[in-house]
Amino acid sequence: MNDMLVGKPLKRKEDQRLLTGKGRYVDDIRRPGETYAVFVRSPIAHGIIKSIDKEAALAAPGVLGVFTGKDIQRDEWGSIPCGWVVTDRQGEPHKAVPHYALTPDRARYVGDHLAVVVAETYEQARDGAELVEIEFEELEPVVTLAMAMEGEQIHDLAPQNLCYDWELGSRAEIDAIFETAHHVTSLDLVNNRLVPNAMEPRAAIAEYDSGLDSYTLWSTSQNPHMLRWMLSGSVTGIPETKIRVIAPDVGGGFGMKIYCYPEETTCLWLSKVIDRPVRWTGDRSESFLADTHARDHLTTVDLAMDKDGTFLGMKIDTTANMGAYLSNYATSIPTYFYATLFAGCYKTPVIYSNVRAVFTNTSPVDAYRGAGRPEAAYLIERVVDVAAREMGMDPIDIRRRNFIKPEDFPYQTPVILTYDIGDYDASLDEALRMIDYDGFPARREEAKARGKLRGIGLACYIEACGVAPSQLIGKMGAGAGLWESGQIRFNATGTAFVLTGTHGHGQGHETTFGQIVADMFGIPIEDVELIHGDTSQVPMGMGTYGSRSLAVGGSAIVRAGEKVIEKGRKIAAHMLEASVIDIEFEQGLFSVTGTNKSVTIKEVAERAYVPLDYPEGLEPGLDETAFYDPGNFTYPAGTHICEVEIDPRTGVLEIVDWVAVDDFGTVINPMIVEGQIHGGLAQGIGQAIMENGVYDPESGQLITGSFMDYCMPRADDLPSFRVGYTCTPCTHNPLGAKGAGEAGCIAAPPTLINAIVNALDIRHIDMPATGEKLWRIARDKIAAQ
């Protein structure tokens, strides 16, 4: 009998290869006869393409071909799709502007794809790309969000550069509430543009097999099946049976690698034209220019309260940046993954949101870790903090007063979602205990004696994870369901393959799913091998994002395991000469109820493939597949509290303590979950005080286009973190798990900004709250004294 593995901090199965240089990322793969593609990107933000001169490039050494958007259009390849239809206030669908792999007519952002050069070597392709001459009729670029609707029209389909003007809730109802309110707190917020920056740049290798008339695409993808579906169904018309997508080891994704991109689409096309494998590996400069970016909102939020600080209603007005084209899920992020979270942890009875999504001459914007939910948590937890300040209330008291209480679940929010379970006071209590909240005034005084301004801030966040119940998101406009597949394939010797449609790229799926299956069957984890990331091996699946892999993918694996057990009971009944209803299964042993007669899963697996004496009707094999569609989202929630010290003479900020108390439901591997929290916190802290994607407002050039200009969090910018848990298991999936991937970067920005405004005793500061901003505020305050 095995010790149970679920709940234990098992070391990861994937680490041996990754630590010894034996990982296999896309750029590590070599194909015989391969060629290299380098893209010619737009040097300007906005302009009509007048001519593209290929001659000099075609004459360069090693160059095999130079191609433009018009070349691909001749093969009638279509637009890269946006798969989520958002319906605007007039009942019209969003403006579905075309997005071709190589833009045939107009450059719409710096880095846009104008042409591609293929050569024998990377260096020759790069040298060739330098020789492609492009003439433009330059147009005025539309760069800032504030000016987007007044600027030059970017797409013929989208007057005023408006993708949609969407609302949720009733404007008349919210207006009536605001008329009777005792106090309204109003706050203008910037949610700064972020560049995801997974450490592995995107890459692709496409190979065409003329004998089979089929394609293989190695891609740095978080969801290979969706990539295949989009390439087949929307872009190329090539049957899915003729496209195999392989996502091997992938070096981080954070949402940015969910999508079907122009580069891999172009490589797929090239592989048949060149009739040799074509590879492309982006460099970091290309990542900055042409990976999807994130966030980028301008928001006004108004919170109406009665005289006791009870929330009566909230009104949100947001302008959200789509960038130059619509990435695959861009439309859903500032709507159904944002406004549906505006209840937060609170019983705000009426909520109204209005979101205008606009096009600009900047890189497309789509989901990045948290995806809409960090923006929601930031505005809620900031406005609540400012409300407490304006009402003269303690920030803890105002939250507790408005919390949804354990007895209120299931709780129907006014913004579509129904929370199944939670205990927000429990997380808050634990966080207050861990940070020693009552001791803060003494710590502040002690810091003051050292010349430092010490502040404390908290955020009580909630998120919707386990993406997603298909019927519900269908009503919201999703073009696909977000169920997941799981398959457990026992071998004759008792080992098992587990196949999942999710994809691990740092999350440790091989370990976590291994723990679940090992426990379920009482076999060693070494006997469980995960297969993922290959559309030719794994049943159709929907990939990894939205903290869904465990809650949805893990649940599918459990369901498949239950089917295996059912099948195993029939085989065991035959082996033990008992009837099926008398067969029990526990800890890897099938036994006859009330007897000591039993067979192991290993023996059953062997007999499944050696059915020499099977009775009629008993089917050979022990290999079952399940598809799991969740009944609801999951709702991880928690409280983070941090303390900061600011040196008023220099503006230098130090995060001196960080306590994270999260309720993720059941935790399978606490070591991995803590790692997810740490990493999310680093990204959230990055957004709060360092990271900012900045385009020059005049020219549309990306100013923060390298790691020397875009401020990534480094080791000496961050503290060590203290992590605690509370647990209310998810009520509607078999694991009780909620998902942990995004919590850190959702909780961190409001937590840290609340601490900073507390330290400086100011009402608000916009992200990123850089040292320069802090220094200026501190200097002005000193001068005023």
Add this chain to the structure above:
Amino acid sequence: MPTVSMAVNGKDVSGEVEGRTLLVEFIRKNLRLTGTHVGCDTSQCGACVVHVNGRSVKSCTMLAVEAEGATVTTLEGLVKDGKMHPMQEAFRDQHGLQCGFCTPGMVMSTIDLLRVNPDPSEAEIRDWLEGNICRCTGYHNIVKAVQQVASGDAA
């Protein structure tokens, strides 16, 4: 094209390179040692750190021809008799890696840290890691891994 020779992971190797070929390209493309990664193009991320003559170097900051005659160790070369280096073990023990892409540079760099400073404080570890960017771990567990090796404790 010039020929360059060096000892990599204990083996004498040589190859033809262009004058502009970087050491990291020679390691990845000519030698097919893909454990060393390229994460940026401005010598900021540190995913490509290797040891050249015993010291950590970003292999994107050297031309291959500059390594003529040098002794080079990559992540692959740390494994001796099938056993990982204590720093590799510590990264596994402490969950100091997630996607694994920055990991080669992190391991090579922190080994060099302990060579010059066998007992670093947390602040010194974090300061040393200025030149290595990780997007997954928040550095927390990388720091713990270095502390594990420095203290001589297994997990």
